[in-house]
Every structure is written in C-alpha cells, then in structure tokens.
Amino acid sequence: MWSDVDQRTDRIVVSPVADQAPVASGGFLRVEGLARGFTPGRPVFAGVDFTMDRGEFVCIIGHSGCGKTTVLNILAGLDVATEGLVFMDGREVRGPGLERGVVFQGHALMPWLTVRRNVAFAVESRWPHWSRAQVDEHSVRFLTMVGLASALDRKPAQLSGGMKQRVGIARAFAIQPKMLLLDEPFGALDALTRGTIQGELLQIVRETRQTVFMITHDVDEAILLADRILLMRNGADSPRGWVPGGIAEALANPLPRDRTRADLHRLPGYDELRNRIVDFLVHRAHSGGEH
C-alpha cells in the first residue's frame, strides 16, 4: 500500500503537495492535486486540493460546468481523475465502495422495488450474511428516521419528489458509510419541502456525526448545512491560455452550530458570509483565475 502510494505520487509533477512525503497523514479525507480533463490540454479543473476532518460537513458551490459533480464522482470512485489522488482514512480511493454512501441528483431509486426493498437492497449489499428479518428491521429503522414509516410498501412512482429524495438519503445512511456524498440532493424540490428535508438532514448528520461532502447551488443551503464552504471557479480562456477551474476559496462557517433555517438570516456574520459567496458567484467564478 505505502510503497504503491509513493510510487504513484512520484508521477504527479503539477501537484503542489507531491513532494510532501507521507501523503496520507492528517485529515480524514485528503484530495491532492486532482485534475480531470475530457479534451487534452484543457482540463475542466486542475490542482484541486482540500482536506476534510471526520464529522465535518463541507459544501462545494459553483456554477454549472465547473466540475463539481466530477469532483464528487471521483470521490465516489465512479469517475477517474486524470491526475491527483484521493485518500480516505489513510487509504487511497480507487473505485466505488461501501464506505462512501452516495445520494444521487436524480434520487436513482429502482422503480420496480418498493421503498422498503430499495433500502433493503443496499443493506443486503453491505451485510450479505444478515437474515431477511435483520435486513428488514434495519431498513425500516432508517426509513422511519426520514419519516417514511407510512410509505414502506409503496413504489417510488407513487411518491412525491421530496419523499423519493428521503428514500435516497435513508438508503445512503442505512449502509452506515464512513462518508456521505450528496450531489445536489434538493435541486429538484420546491422551497418548502427543501427546507423541511434540510432540517431533517442536519439533525441526522449531527446525531450520527457523519462526514458529509455536498454539492449545492443554493447559498443559504450551504450556509445552513456546511461547516466549511468551498467555492469552485469555472475554467476559462485568458490571455495566458486556458486556465482550468479549481477551488478558489475555502470559507469556514462562523455561525453557531445549532443554527436553524428560521433564525439563520438574523445571526451575526450571516450577511458577510452570504455577500462573500454571492460576490464570488457573480463576479469572480467565471474570471479565469484572477482571484
């Protein structure tokens, strides 16, 4: 494992941390010099570095096309980075795995299975030796947690958008992963439903002390949920040539941890944080790295 890692880091020349010897020290999740390109010479993003602590909630915010989803897919193991490495809990992430639960943008429930069976499918995959009753008990517990105890035997098509997304969240939590990856989970929901589920998610995350990496478009959502907010800039052409996208800034959230959606906008520090993010999104996110 270790020799393998050293060997691989030798090849990464552009990565600013490539010469730091024990790469996987400190930080529950370490992302180092990540780059992904689809056309040669014009990577969507490059040199993405960040770390996450255990139990930390990190939101990444940026315009469409900046590569947020690609970053998440690489963390999930569903996509492969052109350059760079991802370590979780001291081990390199290669390919998808059960220690990282994913909530997909379009909920990705299997429409031929009931709500209960959708979650049970994940639970069976995590603990293949469990009895049917054990699997069912575990699935129902997590579905009850997201308030779906009364809809267990319905098919996804019979659920509202918010309920479907709740099933997706229950499925991701049910496998008790070391880390949760959420790809804009509330994007398709109306504002009221979104507020409710955000509250529920926040509560569950705090109870389970889950480490969460989440993509969002919504500034208030990021401020409400995240301990730290990563601002991602789009790649752009500049007089010096192509400037790939990347993390422009990482903002720590100074608001108290017990904040709720209702009192969020009255908290001191909220306006500054919000203005800073909005200012970034409006003025600097597209400007080719002149930050």
Next chain:
Amino acid sequence: MPASQNLRAALLSVLLLSVLLLTWQIATDLPSGEAGGAPAAMTPEQLEYAKLMGKDPGAQKPSGFPTPAQMAETVVKHLSDPFYDNGPNDKGIAIQLAHSLARVALGFLCACALAIPLGFAIGMSPLLYKALDPFIQVLKPISPLAWMPLALYTIKDSTASGVFVIFICSVWPMLINTAFGVASVRREWLNVAATLEVRPLRRAFRVILPAAAPTILTGMRISMGIAWLVIVAAEMLVGGTGIGYFVWNEWNNLSLTNVIFAIVVIGVVGMLLDLMFARLQRWVTYVE
C-alpha cells in the same frame, strides 16, 4: 364513462359480427348466376345435349362455398370430439394444435435460451455489439422458411426442421430487444450498484434484468407472434401433423368448412398467446 364505452364497443362488435354472418348467409344462399332456371327457348334436343355436356340447366348447382349453417355443423363436430385419432391423416383439432404448440414452445424456448444470455452479453459489451451487428443485420431479414431446405438436409428430420425454423425466426426480435434493453439500463442504477459493491452476477439479476425486463418481454412477445405465423407455413411444407398441415390436408380434401374452422382456430390461439405475453409484460413493467 369508460364502462359505458366498453358496453357500446361490445355491442358494436356483436353488430358487426351479425352483419358479417348475414352477408355470408345471403351470399351463399343465392344460387349461382347462370344456373338460375331453364331458359324457355330450348328444344328437348338442346336440353339433352346440355345435360350430356354436364350443364344441366334444371339442376340447382351448389355454390361450393359453405353456408354459415354448414360451418356451424363443422364447428360443433370438431369441438365435440377434439381428441380423436384415426390414423395419420385424420386427427382431432386439439391433437393437431398440441403438435403445433409443442413445436412452437420448443423452438421458442431454445431461442430464449440463446437470445437472452447472448443479448445480455451484447448489451453490456459495445465491442461484442459492433462485432456481431453485421451478422445480425444480414441474418435477421431472411425469411425463416428459406432455412427449411438447409434444415431438412442437415437435420434430416421434418419435425426437428420445423422446430429449427421456429427457433431461427424467434431468435432475432428477442436478441435485439434484450441487447437494447440491457444497453439502455439507466446509468444511475448501475452507479448505485457500483457504490454498493454489488457483484456482477447479482447486478445482472437484481438490477439489469428487472430494468430491462419490459423491453425483453416486448421482444419475446414479438417473437411469439412471428413464431405462430411461421408454424402454419412450416407445417404446410413439412406435413405430418399440426394445424398448418391440417389446413393443407383439408384443402386437398376440398373441405372448405374445415379450412375456415382451422383459420379461426389459428386466430384465436394466436390471440391467446399474445394475451399471455401481454399479461407477463404488465407484470414486469414498472412506472418511473
């Protein structure tokens, strides 16, 4: 509202059937044209000459096409004893049908056994898809009966050749639909399976198969329809037993009532087979 519409549709169907039967009755009741009656202007010698030539103007010549009453008689006769067996050329309708259905079932099952696994492989591997596509495109449009001489020559058994023809015509729709269904399984379901570390075999049976099942069943339904069309023609060619042979045999006997009866039976059985697959299809279809 739909209930009353169904009722009206049923009434209309019954009405159409009555009109059809009535037309048939009137058409077959009429004595055929020139045999209407003896023309008055014929001398006894001329009459006798006409009789000698087989053109008796006085005789009522039957039209040859059966009347609905004769037809009903035949139907009752066949349905009252469908299982008799009086030797090679005289078997009850149920026995003939059983032979045809057995051939269709055997050929169809062989086709399923090949087409579904192969379709799975083709659907999952773009390489295999590209490699096999030219073969499929060339083999698909060949009339299944064109295989018959080759089958008879190599298999040397008429029944097995019939089964082979059913096999070859059922394979293509199932193969193509299975490959298409498997290839178009939503990426996100496969991603879910990947993040859950689902093993390939479990993924095939628990994710890809249910996701592609409606498309696969559509292919099976089309295949069954084609197989039932082809079996009649195939049995006319190979002879011996089966509903197709029955039609051909009764044509040689000039028994039109039996031919018409067989035609109706073929239609009804084909409809029942299709209904069966429609039911199966509804069972595996999911709403997204």
